[in-house]
Amino acid sequence: MMLEKLKQTFTVTEVKEQKKNLTFFTVPKEQMEMMLITLRDHHDYKHLSFIVGIDMIEDGVFKLTYMLYNYETNHSFGIHCNIDREKAEMDSFHHLWEQVGTYQRELREMLGINFEGSPRLEENLSLDEGWDGPPPMRRDFDTKEYSNNTYFQREGRVNYDPREYMREQLYPTFPKTESDKLLNGGGKK
Amino acid sequence: MKLKDVISPFYVWKRAFEKPYTNTNPLETRDGSANYRGFHANDIEMCIGCGTCEAVCQNAAIDMVPVEGVDTTMSDSGLRPKIDYGRCCWCALCVDVCTTASLRLTNEYTWFSSDKDEDFRFIPGIDKKSWDDNELGYRRHEGLELLDYKRQAMDHIPFEDSTKSFIEMFHGYSAKQAKLEAERCVDCGLCIAKCPAHMDIPEYIKAIRDGDFELGAKILYATNPMPATCGRICTHLCETVCSIGVQGDPVAIRWLKRYIIDQIEPGDLKDALGEIFPDNGKKVAIIGAGPGGLSAAYYLRQLGYSTTIYEGREAAGGMIRYGVPEYRMPYDQIDKETNYLKECGVEFKFNTYVGRDIQLENLMDDYDAVYFSVGLTIPYGLGIEGEEHPRVLSGLQVLDDATERVEENPNIGKSVAVIGGGNVAMDCCRVSKRYDADVHLYYRRRISEMPADSDEIHESQGEGVVFHTQAIPVRVEPADNPNQVKLVWGEAEMVTPKDGGRPRPVLQEDKIHTDTFDCIIKAIGQEGNYEFFTGEYKEKLETKWGKIIHNEYMQTSIPKLFVGGDIANPQADAISAIADGHLAAKGIDLFLLHPDDKQMKK
Numbered sequence: 001m002m003l004e005k006l007k008q009t010f011t012v013t014e015v016k017e018q019k020k021n022l023t024f025f026t027v028p029k030e031q032m033e034m035m036l037i038t039l040r041d042h043h044d045y046k047h048l049s050f051i052v053g054i055d056m057i058e059d060g061v062f063k064l065t066y067m068l069y070n071y072e073t074n075h076s077f078g079i080h081c082n083i084d085r086e087k088a089e090m091d092s093f094h095h096l097w098e099q100v101g102t103y104q105r106e107l108r109e110m111l112g113i114n115f116e117g118s119p120r121l122e123e124n125l126s127l128d129e130g131w132d133g134p135p136p137m138r139r140d141f142d143t144k145e146y147s148n149n150t151y152f153q154r155e156g157r158v159n160y161d162p163r164e165y166m167r168e169q170l171y172p173t174f175p176k177t178e179s180d181k182l183l184n185g186g187g188k189k
Numbered sequence: 190m191k192l193k194d195v196i197s198p199f200y201v202w203k204r205a206f207e208k209p210y211t212n213t214n215p216l217e218t219r220d221g222s223a224n225y226r227g228f229h230a231n232d233i234e235m236c237i238g239c240g241t242c243e244a245v246c247q248n249a250a251i252d253m254v255p256v257e258g259v260d261t262t263m264s265d266s267g268l269r270p271k272i273d274y275g276r277c278c279w280c281a282l283c284v285d286v287c288t289t290a291s292l293r294l295t296n297e298y299t300w301f302s303s304d305k306d307e308d309f310r311f312i313p314g315i316d317k318k319s320w321d322d323n324e325l326g327y328r329r330h331e332g333l334e335l336l337d338y339k340r341q342a343m344d345h346i347p348f349e350d351s352t353k354s355f356i357e358m359f360h361g362y363s364a365k366q367a368k369l370e371a372e373r374c375v376d377c378g379l380c381i382a383k384c385p386a387h388m389d390i391p392e393y394i395k396a397i398r399d400g401d402f403e404l405g406a407k408i409l410y411a412t413n414p415m416p417a418t419c420g421r422i423c424t425h426l427c428e429t430v431c432s433i434g435v436q437g438d439p440v441a442i443r444w445l446k447r448y449i450i451d452q453i454e455p456g457d458l459k460d461a462l463g464e465i466f467p468d469n470g471k472k473v474a475i476i477g478a479g480p481g482g483l484s485a486a487y488y489l490r491q492l493g494y495s496t497t498i499y500e501g502r503e504a505a506g507g508m509i510r511y512g513v514p515e516y517r518m519p520y521d522q523i524d525k526e527t528n529y530l531k532e533c534g535v536e537f538k539f540n541t542y543v544g545r546d547i548q549l550e551n552l553m554d555d556y557d558a559v560y561f562s563v564g565l566t567i568p569y570g571l572g573i574e575g576e577e578h579p580r581v582l583s584g585l586q587v588l589d590d591a592t593e594r595v596e597e598n599p600n601i602g603k604s605v606a607v608i609g610g611g612n613v614a615m616d617c618c619r620v621s622k623r624y625d626a627d628v629h630l631y632y633r634r635r636i637s638e639m640p641a642d643s644d645e646i647h648e649s650q651g652e653g654v655v656f657h658t659q660a661i662p663v664r665v666e667p668a669d670n671p672n673q674v675k676l677v678w679g680e681a682e683m684v685t686p687k688d689g690g691r692p693r694p695v696l697q698e699d700k701i702h703t704d705t706f707d708c709i710i711k712a713i714g715q716e717g718n719y720e721f722f723t724g725e726y727k728e729k730l731e732t733k734w735g736k737i738i739h740n741e742y743m744q745t746s747i748p749k750l751f752v753g754g755d756i757a758n759p760q761a762d763a764i765s766a767i768a769d770g771h772l773a774a775k776g777i778d779l780f781l782l783h784p785d786d787k788q789m790k791k
Contacts, residue, residue, distance in 0.1 A: 154308065160255065
């Protein structure tokens with residue numbers, strides 16, 4: 001019933017009752033602040049459990065989830081909000097709950113989402129000082145490329161390609177195939 | 190300068206006489222939790238050195254290195270992962286992707302060394318560590334698999350309909366199936382060594398993932414000019430060593446090969462491959478247009494030789510055409526490959542049987558080199574009393590008749606006994622079913638010991654062939670009806686010889702049966718026919734147990750003469766013959782145009 005009432009004021013979509021005491025739904029970005037205030041102040045969802053973000057790269061969005069908890073009824077709402085991946089910005093809600101600032105710092109650090117006005121937003125929680133790479137939890141972050149460009153290889157490392165090694169060990173005289181040429185000297189390594 | 194700046198160095202000295210804050214070993218630590226991601230452990234016996242851990246590592250922390258005590262075999266590269274703990278970030282992707290589940294993480298996370306030069310790179314399982322036997326730590330969670338263990342099923346005509354015609358039974362993969370199947374490959378390349386022709390399997394599978402069939406066809410032809418054939422009837426030894434096959438179904442390499450070449454229309458091969466053939470002025474005669482001869486001709490053309498194939502029959506393909514039935518190997522596919530060879534400039538002389546229509550001596554005199562790959566064509570006898578009965582037929586002859594006159598029953602009647610357990614026997618069974626016969630198969634040993642492909646055995650059973658295993662033919666007797674014949678056979682017991690070794694079937698004299706059939710088809714193997722060798726060539730040609738002796742480039746005891754195919758290799762399958770042809774082309778080139786070469790007799 002509460003959802004029905006909320007629907008009169010908000011654009012509530014994709015309602016999913018995950019289990020008895022957990023319901024998910026989605027609201028547009030611009031309605032999020034009012035939704036959180038309404039649930040906190042009029043429906044006793046006083047506790048913000050956490051905020052998470054997922055990179056839905058195929059849909060071109062970051063899906064943020066705000067989890068609110070009602071101590072009286074032992075029920076949680078997970079409120080989804082999709083924000084444009086290209087313009088990764090979201091309103092800051094640090095004025096509603098103090099801990100929100102920390103979650104927003106993490107989302108800025110790991111996904112590169114900007115929360116205008118959020119305190120100490122630019123301070124990293126876990127990445128090195130001087131981290132100059134893109135936000136590492138974005139799914140287009142190429143870990144291997146970053147690590148190859150950033151960290152030096154130690155001396156004396158040798159790596160063998162199984163297929164070449166087996167050729168040398170097992171059939172060195174067989175005519176070498178032309179496929180190396182076909183693949184422009186490509187191949188695995 | 191401030192006073193503090195002057196004093197502070199002395200302030201530090203004060204600490205020199207206090208107990209240090211840093212701990213020396215042993216550190217007092219808590220055990221890692223049961224699922225902790227600590228140092229690696231690797232079961233060296235299980236690991237096959239596929240290098241998938243190395244490929245997936247996002248920090249380039251893993252090297253594949255040779256280790257003492259692990260040999261390189263057909264199913265094991267002999268390499269093992271060495272981990273640089275200066276780079277490892279403990280993400281455990283290497284564990285999640287491990288094809289054998291040999292790699293895991295232990296819950297040990299401390300390591301102590303007072304040697305500043307120690308390099309902190311270990312080979313788990315080889316470099317002995319205190320945590321090697323630590324059972325706790327991260328292992329792949331069941332149900333959370335990165336690898337896809339289930340093969341895309343190949344659609345086929347159901348068994349109840351397949352025996353009604355000679356239409357190709359397997360439909361081939363759809364684009365979607367092929368892509369999904371190609372995505373199962375981890376690109377390790379263990380299969381390349383096992384393939385007798387050493388086809389670059391991971392690269393052509395990658396071409397499917399990329400949708401580039403022209404590149405795929407080029408990769409196929411780099412090692413195999415009969416991909417449409419091998420994509421259907423290859424013995425696919427590669428699949429027996431596929432790393433995905435350790436824990437699941439091996440990648441359907443054979444069907445993927447067929448998929449690539451099926452995407453190229455017969456007339457488009459020339460454009461797709463875009464090959465230009467040089468001319469070096471030398472000419473080579475090839476005897477036999479089976480896979481061995483066709484392969485040699487193609488690779489010789491690539492090297493610039495003019496090649497002429499002498500074939501006794503009226504079409505190319507050899508045993509692929511006259512031995513393998515059409516429901517497995519449609520003739521238009523053989524034509525597609527042969528026609529491309531004609532476009533490459535290979536000359537065919539059909540209906541020209543060497544030893545009858547032309548003599549070996551003439552070829553030896555007229556050409557710079559001669560390659561022969563004439564196959565095994567004389568069926569073995571059963572070695573039992575009465576087998577000269579006219580209703581005892583040769584399996585090869587039955588298959589040949591079914592090729593030449595498919596619409597006519599090859600004189601087998603309606604009830605057939607097939608004797609043997611190889612692919613020829615299976616083909617005879619299934620061909621007989623297609624002529625509406627009731628088919629019984631008799632084999633001396635157990636099904637697991639049959640030399641036939643397991644697919645063939647499965648499909649024969651599916652089509653309703655009755656299998657009698659541990660069944661030894663005792664003698665053949667005439668039946669009352671002259672168009673019938675009696676097979677007397679006995680049940681056998683498998684006895685392991687006292688000195689160990691393979692169990693042998695031993696006839697039980699008290700369990701003898703007699704069954705009557707319209708014919709008995711013998712399919713227990715065949716041998717080579719070398720009658721066309723006469724005079725000095727007959728004297729000089731060296732053979733061993735019926736096969737021609739040759740060096741590693743297929744040169745026989747007669748320097749100008751090269752050999753390949755079933756008469757030269759123990760596998761006696763199409764892909765081995767193709768590999769022989771490729772090797773012989775290289776050998777002939779070394780023999781004729783590389784005077785400094787030491788490997789060839791000149």
